[in-house]
Amino acid sequence: MSEVTLDNDELWISLRRHTQARIGLGRSGSALPTRHRLELQTAHAAARDAVHSPFEPDTVAAGLAGMATVRVRSAAGDRLTYLQRPDLGRRLDPTDRAHLPTGEWDVAFVVADGLSSRAVHEHAAAVVRETAALLAGWRIAPVVLAEQARVALGDDVGAAMGAEMVVVLVGERPGMSAADSLGAYLTYRPVPGVTTDADRNCLSNIRPPSGLSYEGAAVKLAGLMGRGRELGVTGVGLKDESDHGDVSGRLL
C-alpha cells in the first residue's frame, strides 16, 4: 500500500481553512484515493441532478405566501432542447405570452429555472419576499414562474406585461462545490432583441449560508432598483455594488 494520506496532516487541515479547492488529497499510485474519487463523483452527481431536476412552480408559489403568480414556458419545449438552443430559452412560448396579464407595474419578478431548479426551489421565493418587503409604494406584478428559461426571457416577459423593470431570479450553472446557487438580474425597460447583457445588473451566488444571504441580496437588489429607477438605466450605467467578481480575462 503506497498511499500517503495527506488528508489528516496538520498542514493540510490548516491550509484547507483558506480554500474550498480539493488540495492535499493524497495518492494511490498516480490516482486519487478511493474516498476522494467517490467524493468527486458525489459532487458531480449533485450538479448533474441540479441541471436535470424538473422545475416545480408549485414549490415556489407555496413559498411566496399570498403573492399572485402566473406560469409560463419558454419556446424550448424540453430540457434537451433548452440545453442546445439558448435562443429558444430566451423567448416565451407564444400561447403563454398571450396569457400574461398587462398593467401599470413598476416591477415584475420572474423566477426562471435556468440551469439549477434546485437553486430556485430553495432560494427564489425568499429573495422575492424579502425584496418586495423593501419596495414600499412599488406596484409589483404577479410573480412569473418560468420553465426552461434563460435570463433574457425576462425581456420578453417585461415587454409583454408592460412592466418598467424586470428582476429575473435564475438557477446558475452548477459547479461541483455549489449546485444551488441563485443569480438575480435587473433590467430597466427591457426590449426583446434590443436589450443586451450590458443593460443588466447582476447579483450572483445567492446561496445562504455559504453565499450571499436573502437579506443581503434583498438590500442590494432593492438599492439597485431604486437607483436604477431614478437614473432611468440599469447595466453599465448603474454601478454594480455586487462584490462578486467577473471572469472577463477568460474565454466565455
Place this chain on the structure above:
Amino acid sequence: MSYTSTLGGERHRFDSLARLLAAASPERSGDHLAGLAATSARQRVAARWALAEVPLTTFLTEPLIPYESDDVTRLILDTHDTAAFAPVAGLTVGEFREWLLTADSPALTAVAPGLTPEMVAAVSKLMGNADLVAVARKVRVVTGFRSTIGLPGRLATRLQPNHPTDDPAGVAAALLDGLLLGSGDAVIGINPATDSPKAVRELLELLDGVIRRYAIPTQSCVLCHVTTSVDLMERGAPVDLVFQSIAGTQAANASFGVTLGLLDEAYEAALKLERGTVGRNVMYFETGQGAALSADAHHGVDQQTVEARAYAVARRYDPLLVNTVVGFIGPEYLYDGRQILRAALEDHFCGKLLGLPMGLDICYTNHADADDDDVATMLTMLGVAGASFVICTPGGDDIMLNYQSASYHDALYLREVLGLRPAPEFEAWLESMGLLDERGGIREVGSHALTAIGKELAA
C-alpha cells in the same frame, strides 16, 4: 461559387465554400444553433465528397469572410508564405489528407507557414479521430521562456491555483498542492476573480515571489485583459507572459475588447522586459470553439473553421503557449463528451499544423453530458497525439470558474502510462528538490521544504 456532389443518385448543392465546410463538419450542437449544420447524415457525407475535390488554392482566392471587412482575413492572406506552400500547392483537400498522413516531421514543419486556417480546418473534416492523432503526433513545436515546451517525450502542465476571491493564502495552498504533485512547468496561471490592476498585481507578485525564492524554472501568468497587462508592465509589475483570449474574426475579437494593434503593442512591451532565460516566447493565448458564435460574430462560418482562424492570430506573436478551452462554454456549442473529444482533437491538430505550441484545457461543465471518464479518454488521446501541455486543477474541480478540468493526478497518470516527462529544466528542479523518485516519477511526500509556501501565508 457553388459546389455539388451526387450521392446514391441524389444531387447535393452547396451555395458557397463556407456552406460546404459547415455541412462537411462532424455534427455539433453549435453548428445547429447557428443554422449551419448539415440537414442529414447523407448531406454531411455528400459535402465531404465535394470538399475532397476542392483545390487547396481555392482557399487563397475565395475568402470565407471578406478581405475588406475583416482584419483576420487580411492577416491570413497577407502573411501567406507561397514558397512554403509549394509542396502542396497542386493538391486537393482529399489529396492533402493523404499527403499529411505520409509526410515526415520536417516536411510538416516546413509547410506550416504555407498553410491557412481554412485549409487545415477543411482537411480535418475528412479525417477520423485516429488521423488527427497520427498527423498531430508528427508535428513538434518547441518554445521557451524559463522552461522549454513541446520537446518529444515531454508533457508540461499549467498549474491553476484559482480562488473565488483571490485570497492569497487560498492561492498559495493550491499552488503548493500542485508543485508537490509535479505540476507547473508550462505556467503557473491564475484566473483572477476581478480584472482590477491592483488585484492582478498582487497575484503576480505572489507568484513571482514563490518562483524567485525557490528558483523554479517556470513562468507565471495572471489571466487578465491585454490592456491590463500593458498597464501593469508600464508600472513595473512582474509580468512574465501576456495573456489574452482570442477568436477567429475581427468582430469576435472586438467582443473581447481586442484588436491586432493592441496585441502588437502588448507583444512588443513584453519582449522588452527580457524576463525569459531559455527563450523569448512571451505570449499566452486561449481559444475555444463557440466563442465567435457566442459573440454573434461568426459570419456564417462553422464553429471549427472559425476557431482555426484564431490560430492565425496567435501565430503572429510566436506564443509560448496556446490552449483551447475545449468544453468550457457549454452544451449549446459542444453537447457531450463525444463532441468535446472530437473538437479537442481538431483544435490540437489544426493548431499544431499551423505551427503553434498547442495545449488543452480538457474540460466540461456540469450541464454538458460528460464526466471524468471523458476527461480520461481525452487526456489519453491527446497525450498520444503529442499535446504540448494540459491544464490541471486541484482534484479536477475549479472552484472559481465552476467547471471540471484535468487534475494534477491526471497529469501524473498520463506521464506514467505514456512515459512522458516534464519540461527538462523543471524536471531538473524537481530532482534538486528531492521530488523525483528513482524511476523519474513524482515522489509522494508528506512534509517538504516547499510547504513553507503554504505555512507562511496561512499563518
